[in-house]
Amino acid sequence: MSENNVMIRLRGISKDYGEGDARVEVLKGLDLEVNKGEMLAIVGPSGVGKSTLLHLVGLLDRANGGLVELDGQDTDALNGSERARLRNKMLGFVFQHHHLLDELDARDNVALPMRIAGRPATQARQEAEALLDTVGLSARLTHFPDQLSGGEQQRVAVARALVMRPQLLLADEPTGNLDRAASDGVFRLIRDLHTEESLTSVIVTHNEEMAGQCDRVFKLAPAGELSGYV
Numbered sequence: 001m002s003e004n005n006v007m008i009r010l011r012g013i014s015k016d017y018g019e020g021d022a023r024v025e026v027l028k029g030l031d032l033e034v035n036k037g038e039m040l041a042i043v044g045p046s047g048v049g050k051s052t053l054l055h056l057v058g059l060l061d062r063a064n065g066g067l068v069e070l071d072g073q074d075t076d077a078l079n080g081s082e083r084a085r086l087r088n089k090m091l092g093f094v095f096q097h098h099h100l101l102d103e104l105d106a107r108d109n110v111a112l113p114m115r116i117a118g119r120p121a122t123q124a125r126q127e128a129e130a131l132l133d134t135v136g137l138s139a140r141l142t143h144f145p146d147q148l149s150g151g152e153q154q155r156v157a158v159a160r161a162l163v164m165r166p167q168l169l170l171a172d173e174p175t176g177n178l179d180r181a182a183s184d185g186v187f188r189l190i191r192d193l194h195t196e197e198s199l200t201s202v203i204v205t206h207n208e209e210m211a212g213q214c215d216r217v218f219k220l221a222p223a224g225e226l227s228g229y230v
Helices: 050-057 080-090 106-116 121-134 150-162 180-196 208-212
Strands: 006-017 024-035 039-043 065-070 091-094 168-172 200-204 216-219
Touching: 006 050, 006 200, 024 050, 024 200, 039 050, 039 208, 050 065, 050 168, 050 200, 080 091, 091 150, 106 121, 106 150, 121 150, 150 168, 150 180, 168 180, 180 200
Parallel strands: 039 200, 039 216, 091 168, 168 200
Antiparallel strands: 006 024, 006 065
């Protein structure tokens, strides 16, 4: 990979939790590179650290050792406020649980990242409406989460992840709580938007069929064992 074509570079990443006898080593000496424009699946058994890895890439947590570099920037050198600004500007997140705010309708849930970034309410709502139309929910703008199906809620979550036009989309088991039909629909949506928005995407999944549709698959092994591309 050429230097200027790498969106994510991890070198020698280690992460553990707890102290003394309670210390648990989750990641050890992990290396990973993801090209710009690539869709990468991360697979591996439960408890191996897939979500932890995604949180490190997404600047939601810090590694105990090693380098986390995003688009050539060493994120370890950033303080908390700088990391938050970079996260809001550059990254979009989709989680297994949609994490929509119950008191906000679909449009305002999607607009929320723009409002946090200080954008005018009118602009934020217009962007949210456009994205909800893109994900097939133009008729659900004023519906609240409890008025939406599971698949519709996750579509709202995808729209929210993309409203700031991020460069990097991180998805943690985005279809894990959905039935087969809804799961297929949400993944097709993510894949289509990945192409249309020229994203770099990293998807943690247990779904082998979904992983097989990504550009590459990275299998994460328990700490101390060899992780790598498959």
